[in-house]
Amino acid sequence: MKIKVRRSLLAAATLLASTLGTTAQANPALVDASLKDASLRYVESEVLVQFKPGMQAVAQRALNSMGLQTAKVLRSAARGADAELHLVRLPAGQKVTEAMQKLRANSAVKFAEPNWILSTAAAPNDPYYTNGSLWGYYGDTSPVKTNQFGSQAGESYNAGRKCNGTVLVGIIDEGVMNTHPDTQANVWVNPFEIPNNGIDDDGNGYIDDVNGWDFKNNDKTTFDGTTDDHGTHVSGTIGAVANNGVGIAGICDNVKMISAKFLEGSGTTEAAILAVDYITDLKTRHNLNIVATNNSWGGGGFSQALKDAIDRAGAADILFIAAAGNGNIIGKAINTDKKPNYPSSYTSSNIIAVAALASSGKKAGFSNFGATSVDIAAPGVGIWSTVPTATGAGYASYDGTSMATPHVTGAAALYASLHPGSTAAQIKAAILNSAVPTASMAGKCVTGGRLNVSGF
Ligand SMILES: [Ca+2]
Ligand SMILES: [Ca+2]
Ligand SMILES: [Ca+2]
Ligand SMILES: [Ca+2]
Structure with a gap:
């Protein structure tokens, strides 16, 4: 099957449809x-x-x-x-x-x-603890001179262009550890919900949803232990506290992160739809400054119901930042222009599809690509971030388009901090327009380049 995705052309039409409150036609053929x-x-x-x-x-x-x-x-x-x-x-x-x-x-x-x-788009490799290895955070001023292909977040931070604590993002994934010392300050606390009183105080249909909701188990505990490592890893890349003498630094180090847990081992389209709609409803219900959701997962085939949920998020000005996927189970990358990877291949205008780059500047061997269906590359090999461990909290290095995606989500939050009131379309355009042309991505994604936040 072939799908030709021309996102730039589709964008205007989709946006118009959303504004008018109509839904896209179901596509049984897909x-x-x-x-x-x-x-x-x-x-x-x-x-x-x-x-x-x-x-x-x-x-x-x-x-x-x-x-x-x-x-x-x-x-x-x-x-x-x-x-x-x-x-x-x-x-x-x-x-x-x-x-x-x-x-x-x-x-x-x-x-x-x-x-x-559905499942996560990550593959763990052996953890070790050392500094100077957070290459995705740096760019041309990296302490490791060969690692110049990072996001430039460190350069931006050191130049005083920092997040300002006013932006929120949703993490649609496994759960997020809410007690990790490097991210705890940035775990969202629902100010409209009185904890543990057995009442749905904010009327959103979820009782005592204090840090978010667990759609996998249908309960209020968004962190359930070491099986929530992938979601926790994603959260650190987006929003670990910088300059606190501990661990790592996130791209937007005071963003507030809402956990919409729907994966534990695996998940389903049903739970994913509820998770996407939960974040959209929080934004509209409470007028929260939610600018994006991070979606480091995939699998499954075309779902009109899930695409409709992504479009509802778009109509609420929420970017849906999605992993391009890691090829198939034997690790062979896929051209998603020819064989779609969902959700990153949906044509919704609010999607940013993210491929993974290695510190050498090469496209990760496992990373899917697509001249029209993938937007940009970001660091996704040997990415150190926060994880829960058997004894508490720690750090681990993971590979995957799962790890590339939160660099872009952090970038969206950083841009929104520096340019308050930006629409989803403006944030997306800024991220894509500031990409640095990168040889390994030429002809392999819309921008032909990698994430660069230093120009925000
Ligand atoms: Ca509630
Ligand atoms: Ca309550
Ligand atoms: Ca739970
Ligand atoms: Ca830190």
């Missing part, structure tokens, strides 16, 4: 193409069903008559959605493709699709 890829997995007993506006009652009757049970209402008319999105459970023995076919034939159903299984 879902069906994904279903032909045997490497993509989905939950065998579930289907996501998007109703048409005003058709709740009819659609509900149709589900009942097909023996399908609603397991969860992801978007409900009672909570203001113009059309409902349901996760339905299939009767024993019924195949997902069978149920999808029946549902698609029903006039009250806008689309039906699999609940894809």
Whole structure:
């Protein structure tokens, strides 16, 4: 299957559609193409069903008559959605493709699709503790002279161009350690929620969501131990406290980070949609200055429901910064112009798709690329950041487009700090326009270059 993504041309149309409050047409052809890829997995007993506006009652009757049970209402008319999105459970023995076919034939159903299984886009390597190795933070003034391909955040920081503590980002991932000494100060605390009183004080549908929410386990604990290492690692690159004599420095060292945990080992499209919408709702409900979400994950095929959620974030001026992906399981990088990687390959105008660069300036061997479907490269090999350990808190070096992505999310927060009131489109343009041309990325991404925050 071939998809030609021309994001710059699509941007205006998508933005217009969002402004008018319309949703994109479902694309069953893309879902069906994904279903032909045997490497993509989905939950065998579930289907996501998007109703048409005003058709709740009819659609509900149709589900009942097909023996399908609603397991969860992801978007409900009672909570203001113009059309409902349901996760339905299939009767024993019924195949997902069978149920999808029946549902698609029903006039009250806008689309039906699999609940894809998603995972992080990282591969850990052996941890060690040393300084001068935070190459992604530096650029041409790196203490290690051969490592000049970093984000230039250190140069920006030393020149006094720093984050100002007014910006928030969402981390859609595993959980984020909320007691790590290097990031604790930047873990968001919901000021509209009284902790542990058993009441949903801010009325967002989540009781006692103090640091965010855990959509994997449907509970308020966004940090559940050493299995939340990937999310914690991402958080350090974005927002570890700089100049505190401890560990590492994040790109935006006083950003506030909201945890929308939906992965633990793996996750699903269903949980990802809830996580994306949670952040969008927080921004609109409380007028929070949330500028981006970090999405260092992928897998699964095309999901119209997830793309719709990403577009809702875009309409709320939230960038969706996404890992370009690490090729397939044997580590072979993919040209995502030819074979899409979701969510980074969705055509939503608020997406920035990020490839991974090694400290030598070479594209990481595992990193996907795409002249039109990937936007920019950022440091993603040998990246030191925060992790939970068996005995508390520590640091580890990980590889992946997962690690490249938070450099760009941190950059978005830094730009928003230095240019208050910027729209998502302006922040995206600034990040892409300041990329440094890099030989290994020529013709392999929209900018042909790497992240550079020193010009912000
Ligand atoms: Ca709440
Ligand atoms: Ca409460
Ligand atoms: Ca939990
Ligand atoms: Ca630090």
